[in-house]
Amino acid sequence: MxxxxxxxxxxxxxxxxxxxxxxxxxxxxxxxxxxxxxxxxxxxxxxxxxxxxxxxxxxxxxxxxxxxxxxxxxxxxxxxxxxxxxxxxxxxxxxxxxxxxxxxxxxxxxxxxxxxxxxxxxxxxxxxxxxKIFSLVNNVDKLTFINASQRFVLHLGHLYQMQTGDEGKIKLQQPKHVLASQLNITPETFSRILRKLKSQQLIEEKGDTILLLDIEKLCAEVELTSDIFTR
CATH class of the missing domain: 2.60.120.10 (Jelly Rolls)
Incomplete structure (x- = not known):
């Protein structure tokens, strides 16, 4: 069944x-x-x-x-x-x-x-x-009032709270081009964000998994508070 x-x-x-x-x-x-x-x-x-x-x-x-x-x-x-x-x-x-x-x-x-x-x-x-309506209103706020890097890190925080498993590991739910579209980020900008965060040794990327190397510094880099990753 x-x-x-x-x-x-x-x-x-x-x-x-x-x-x-x-x-x-x-x-x-x-x-x-x-x-x-x-x-x-x-x-x-x-x-x-x-x-x-x-x-x-x-x-x-x-x-x-x-x-x-x-x-x-x-x-x-x-x-x-x-x-x-x-x-x-x-x-x-x-x-x-x-x-x-x-x-x-x-x-x-x-x-x-x-x-x-x-x-x-x-x-x-x-x-x-x-x-669902409340959630959609929140999504409009996120897409309107915060920048692309903040939207991506907020999304990582949401996935981190929803998923259980190894600390510091996040499994992306969609291909990157779909995720970029959902976050209203162009593919080129999305790639630049990933490259920048990886070059700063804040995250690592392994297939569809994101490794959080330093949550405090990651959030500081995009001017967010680290409590978005609290489970």
């Missing part, structure tokens, strides 16, 4: 085991070849999707014609579930497979029917939506 409802910020984690099973059993499997479009921005949002195999990205095309990737989805990730609650739902972004992939498509009506029959679930959903 797929364990796909974990995570405090997942709408579907609020469902009971029986409701979760109902969703899974109602879905239809879709196979995608590499670089195949799952849905496009503006299309009616009739389904949401569980990634079973492969990897998909959600992205938008900027007015300049550049592709801005907002997130990558790997197996056990849900895509577009929040769009199901819009009055006249349409997909706010494009979704495309990065490699040969397989998803489970679940109808919007199935999820709404479950919620309509469970007032307790509806109240929990409102609480989760409020938390």
């Amino acid at each position: 797929i364990h796909s409802f974990k995570g405090a910020q997942n709408v579907l984690s609020l469902l009971s085991p029986q409701q979760q099973q109902q969703l899974l059993e109602s879905g239809k499997t879709i196979k995608l070849v590499a670089h195949q479009t799952l849905f496009s921005k503006g299309e009616p949002a009739t389904h949401f999707y569980l990634v079973k195999k492969g990897q998909l990205k959600i992205f938008r095309i900027t007015p300049a014609g550049d592709e801005k990737v907002f997130n990558l989805f790997t197996p056990d990730s849900w895509i577009a579930e929040m769009a199901m609650f819009m009055p006249n739902p349409s997909y706010p972004m494009n979704a495309q497979s990065e490699v040969a992939s397989e998803v489970l498509a679940v109808k919007r009506e199935t999820l709404l029917g479950i919620i309509d029959n469970c007032p307790t679930l509806a109240r929990a959903l409102l609480g989760l939506m409020s938390t």
